[in-house]
Amino acid sequence: MMLKPLFRLPQKMNLRFVKYFKLCLGLSIFAIVATIVLLSTIGLNFGIDFKGGTLMQIETPVPADVGQLRSTLSRLGLGEIQLQTFGQPNEVLIRFPEQAGGPDAQKTAADKVLAAIPSGSKELRREQVGSTVSKELINSAIWALVFTNLVIFIYVWFRFEWQFALGAIVSMIHDVFFTIGVFALFRLDFDLTTVAALLTILGYSINDTVVIYDRIRENLRRYKRMPLGELLDLSVNETMSRTIMTVGTVFMALLALYFFGGEVIRGFTFAMLFGVLVGTYSSVFIAAPFLILIGVKRDWSGLEKAKAGAAGAKQAPLPARAAGPAEAAGMEDFDEDEAVADAANPGTQAAVSKAALASVSARKTSAPPRTPPRGKGHAKARGGRSKKRG
Amino acid sequence: MFGFTLHFSRWGALVTLFLSVASVVFTVPNLIPLSAYESLPAWAQLPRMPLGLDLRGGTSLLYQIDTAQLKKGWLQSVQTDARRALSEERVAHTGVVIAGNQVRVTLRDPSKMDVALDRLKKFAQPVSASLFTGRGGAGGLDLAIAGSENGVITIEPTPPGVQARVENAISRSIEVVRRRIDPEGTTEATIQKEGEDRILIQVPGLAPAEVKARVGTTAKLTFQLVDQTMSPSEAEAGGVPPDDALLPDSEHPGAYVLVHKEIIVSGDDLTNAYAGYDNRSGGIGERAVDFEFNSRGAAAFARVTRENIGKPFAIVLDNKVISAPVIRSEIPGGRGQITGNFSLDDVNRLALLLRSGALPASLSIIEERSVGPSLGADSIQSGKIAAIVGFTAVSGLMIASYGLFGLFSIVALVVNIAIVMACLSLFHATLTLPGIAGIVLTMGVAVDANVLIYERIREEMKSGRGMITSIEAGFDRAYGTIIDSHLTGLLAAIILYIFGSGSVRGFAVTLSFGIVSSLFTSITVTRLMVSTWLRKTRPAVLEI
Numbered sequence: 001m002m003l004k005p006l007f008r009l010p011q012k013m014n015l016r017f018v019k020y021f022k023l024c025l026g027l028s029i030f031a032i033v034a035t036i037v038l039l040s041t042i043g044l045n046f047g048i049d050f051k052g053g054t055l056m057q058i059e060t061p062v063p064a065d066v067g068q069l070r071s072t073l074s075r076l077g078l079g080e081i082q083l084q085t086f087g088q089p090n091e092v093l094i095r096f097p098e099q100a101g102g103p104d105a106q107k108t109a110a111d112k113v114l115a116a117i118p119s120g121s122k123e124l125r126r127e128q129v130g131s132t133v134s135k136e137l138i139n140s141a142i143w144a145l146v147f148t149n150l151v152i153f154i155y156v157w158f159r160f161e162w163q164f165a166l167g168a169i170v171s172m173i174h175d176v177f178f179t180i181g182v183f184a185l186f187r188l189d190f191d192l193t194t195v196a197a198l199l200t201i202l203g204y205s206i207n208d209t210v211v212i213y214d215r216i217r218e219n220l221r222r223y224k225r226m227p228l229g230e231l232l233d234l235s236v237n238e239t240m241s242r243t244i245m246t247v248g249t250v251f252m253a254l255l256a257l258y259f260f261g262g263e264v265i266r267g268f269t270f271a272m273l274f275g276v277l278v279g280t281y282s283s284v285f286i287a288a289p290f291l292i293l294i295g296v297k298r299d300w301s302g303l304e305k306a307k308a309g310a311a312g313a314k315q316a317p318l319p320a321r322a323a324g325p326a327e328a329a330g331m332e333d334f335d336e337d338e339a340v341a342d343a344a345n346p347g348t349q350a351a352v353s354k355a356a357l358a359s360v361s362a363r364k365t366s367a368p369p370r371t372p373p374r375g376k377g378h379a380k381a382r383g384g385r386s387k388k389r390g
Numbered sequence: 391m392f393g394f395t396l397h398f399s400r401w402g403a404l405v406t407l408f409l410s411v412a413s414v415v416f417t418v419p420n421l422i423p424l425s426a427y428e429s430l431p432a433w434a435q436l437p438r439m440p441l442g443l444d445l446r447g448g449t450s451l452l453y454q455i456d457t458a459q460l461k462k463g464w465l466q467s468v469q470t471d472a473r474r475a476l477s478e479e480r481v482a483h484t485g486v487v488i489a490g491n492q493v494r495v496t497l498r499d500p501s502k503m504d505v506a507l508d509r510l511k512k513f514a515q516p517v518s519a520s521l522f523t524g525r526g527g528a529g530g531l532d533l534a535i536a537g538s539e540n541g542v543i544t545i546e547p548t549p550p551g552v553q554a555r556v557e558n559a560i561s562r563s564i565e566v567v568r569r570r571i572d573p574e575g576t577t578e579a580t581i582q583k584e585g586e587d588r589i590l591i592q593v594p595g596l597a598p599a600e601v602k603a604r605v606g607t608t609a610k611l612t613f614q615l616v617d618q619t620m621s622p623s624e625a626e627a628g629g630v631p632p633d634d635a636l637l638p639d640s641e642h643p644g645a646y647v648l649v650h651k652e653i654i655v656s657g658d659d660l661t662n663a664y665a666g667y668d669n670r671s672g673g674i675g676e677r678a679v680d681f682e683f684n685s686r687g688a689a690a691f692a693r694v695t696r697e698n699i700g701k702p703f704a705i706v707l708d709n710k711v712i713s714a715p716v717i718r719s720e721i722p723g724g725r726g727q728i729t730g731n732f733s734l735d736d737v738n739r740l741a742l743l744l745r746s747g748a749l750p751a752s753l754s755i756i757e758e759r760s761v762g763p764s765l766g767a768d769s770i771q772s773g774k775i776a777a778i779v780g781f782t783a784v785s786g787l788m789i790a791s792y793g794l795f796g797l798f799s800i801v802a803l804v805v806n807i808a809i810v811m812a813c814l815s816l817f818h819a820t821l822t823l824p825g826i827a828g829i830v831l832t833m834g835v836a837v838d839a840n841v842l843i844y845e846r847i848r849e850e851m852k853s854g855r856g857m858i859t860s861i862e863a864g865f866d867r868a869y870g871t872i873i874d875s876h877l878t879g880l881l882a883a884i885i886l887y888i889f890g891s892g893s894v895r896g897f898a899v900t901l902s903f904g905i906v907s908s909l910f911t912s913i914t915v916t917r918l919m920v921s922t923w924l925r926k927t928r929p930a931v932l933e934i
Contacts, residue, residue, distance in 0.1 A: 003933075005790065106755075124765040125761045125762060130757060137891070148882050159874055192894055193824065196886060196898070200886070200901065203878065203879040207879045210878050245787075249833075250834035251834070252780060252783035252784050252787055253835075257831070261773060
């Protein structure tokens with residue numbers, strides 16, 4: 001009767017991400033250097049938002065001959081005039097730089113264009129940005145990028161450790177450069193919506209990174225002796241199915257926008273599609289393995305105790321476990337153990353009907369026995385954590 | 391509000407249900423066609439998101455006020471006042487000139503410095519105290535007035551003074567522009583201050599040319615006497631007398647009129663102006679603009695016309711002479727008429743411009759964005775299709791991957807989108823095309839919370855836990871991650887809002903609402919559904 005999943009992504013992937021870290025880091029450093037070179041040589045293909053000028057979207061009565069139209073319009077003497085079809089063959093986007101002589105000159109220029117295009121054409125859209133405004137827009141775009149990085153750095157630092165914050169910032173800077181580099185390389189229009197896309201990508205990428213970092217932190221507490229490289233791999237693998245699913249749903253939404261959302265936001269959606277891939281890549285291949293490079297504090301118990309002592313601590317401590325054979329036994333043993341503790345803890349089961357509870361208990365009787373003090377500790381810790389998080 | 395277990399109190403469940411249903415109800419007005427919405431009774435007309443210019447077509451213009459012109463005008467009036475004041479005090483001077491940013495008075499006798507300074511210092515007005523104008527300046531005055539030992543007095547506007555002037559000019563301009571664009575107060579035009587010296591005008595449904603024509607020109611109307619002692623061409627050749635000005639004549643293109651600088655009456659004293667016909671010829675003559683003065687204007691106009699019968703006076707609009715009729719008799723009662731080569735549009739426009747008053751300084755367009763109505767309609771259509779396709783695709787993927795739980799997450803997603811749209815409607819936030827993109831993107835991002843929970847449940851199941859425990863642990867442990875990842879995403883969206891402009895802000899707003907409501911739905915709606923399902927069906931196995 002129940003709606004069953006058609007497929008399940010594998011829960012445990014055993015991919016060795018850390019092994020490729022140096023390669024990826026090299027690749028990313030190359031990309032960043034290449035972007036800087038591109039920016040200082042050919043630069044970005046700024047849209048009128050950042051350059052100043054006029055953009056006109058024209059609908060022609062019959063499919064437009066762009067080549068002919070270009071030669072007609074370039075004779076108007078408006079400077080470097082750009083033409084492209086826009087979505088449909090009978091829609092043309094015309095752009096020309098800001099004219100000397102103030103607002104009246106812009107209007108005159110636009111009127112000249114309107115007079116030169118085929119009769120029966122319709123002006124669908126016009127955007128005209130003066131150079132004072134475009135300079136401010138560039139400034140505010142740069143500030144927005146800097147602030148986003150800064151604020152997220154502080155947040156991650158506050159919630160994790162400085163090493164994590166550094167990893168997050170490195171991967172975010174990587175995302176910014178990578179995306180800008182692609183825009184420079186392929187001469188794509190770089191305008192306000194691209195910056196909006198960049199900031200959204202940063203939000204998405206940091207979201208991904210934080211999910212993985214959360215798992216790393218959890219595993220750091222759980223496996224105190226596991227080599228860091230192994231632990232990072234484990235954490236990325238454990239969250240891999242979630243990463244793939246989320247990229248999948250976001251991609252679905254973006255593809256719908258790309259193909260059906262209309263020409264006006266296609267540039268934005270393209271930047272987003274590309275950026276989501278880059279953001280996911282950087283979270284998995286840069287942000288996580290980066291922790292190896294700078295190392296990370298392994299002993300969280302002292303800090304956790306200190307934090308738990310403070311009023312309103314967000315995370316209740318997991319009990320420090322005595323080092324010994326139980327710890328070396330690994331994850332499976334630990335989880336079983338904790339599971340029993342949970343099942344036996346009536347406090348967390350209040351809402352579940354007795355029948356369900358009974359069935360759970362019955363199923364659980366086969367679980368290996370546990371030592372009472374440790375179980376009690378877990379039950380308390382888990383209960384406490386639930387309450388505090390609420 | 392709730393503990394993070396599967397337990398729901400009756401109240402908790404009711405509140406969650408109520409909020410979900412209310413959000414859906416508040417979303418409905420945005421989904422039905424406008425005509426259907428308008429046919430609803432008034433009580434049922436819940437707020438609807440206004441559409442942005444990019445969706446309904448319209449014009450957005452960013453004007454900048456000419457600060458240099460304002461300053462120049464200010465310095466000129468200070469110059470005039472200073473001359474008059476010094477002559478009243480009988481202080482001789484060799485010149486009161488405008489030099490760069492200041493008015494410079496050179497006294498003939500430096501010993502008269504104290505008298506002159508005492509008088510001139512009365513010009514300085516305190517700048518109204520505010521957080522931003524409090525800084526700098528000479529003790530919060532709008533003019534810095536200082537004298538030097540060699541008998542030179544400088545009068546210079548202070549930065550807070552200039553700022554206060556600009557602020558004042560902007561708010562006056564906004565009033566004037568509002569009267570011009572929206573004389574009946576019926577259109578949904580937005581006219582607001584932007585930054586320090588700018589006005590943003592957004593008018594839905596109007597082409598830019600029409601908006602620009604309505605905003606029009608400064609419309610500074612003055613009545614000045616014509617100087618008949620020499621002809622304009624003589625003045626052009628031999629130099630214009632200091633008290634005169636040579637202004638272009640719009641009745642005779644290429645020609646000029648020599649007028650006295652002294653202003654008899656200005657447009658400030660107008661109380662009304664309307665389109666009419668020239669009534670001198672008896673029958674229906676040329677088109678004209680009739681106007682009425684207030685009592686002060688009427689008195690001045692009567693006096694000057696009485697004293698100057700037979701002489702021409704010039705009607706000057708924005709430094710161009712519209713016409714220069716000869717005064718035939720005294721014009722009492724403060725009524726008059728402007729004739730010229732006017733079309734019907736011209737007289738209507740001029741009457742409106744005069745009625746709305748003059749702009750304190752000229753405005754120039756520094757940014758213009760306009761969208762035709764057909765493109766806007768296309769964008770709405772594409773947005774709808776993209777939203778439907780995106781929703782279907784995300785639903786398909788979620789249900790294929792998580793089965794029944796996938797379906798739960800889709801119900802939560804519907805509530806999520808409903809909350810976003812309900813909030814936007816209640817806050818009267820404008821829906822733009824990037825805003826629609828934000829909603830579609832939210833569909834992809836919002837299920838992330840569910841994915842985190844479900845993947846966690848799977849992990850717990852795989853490690854051998856029971857169904858209930860796994861579900862509880864799944865929710866429980868995913869929350870920390872969900873909060874962290876949502877907050878960082880929210881921070882980025884808020885910064886986008888702060889630094890973004892125009893339609894980008896619309897995107898940031900929907901994205902932010904989407905993130906917050908996703909936090910809410912994953913904590914309440916999804917959990918309520920899972921807990922109810924567990925209670926009602928008591929499943930033996932969990933298919934996730």
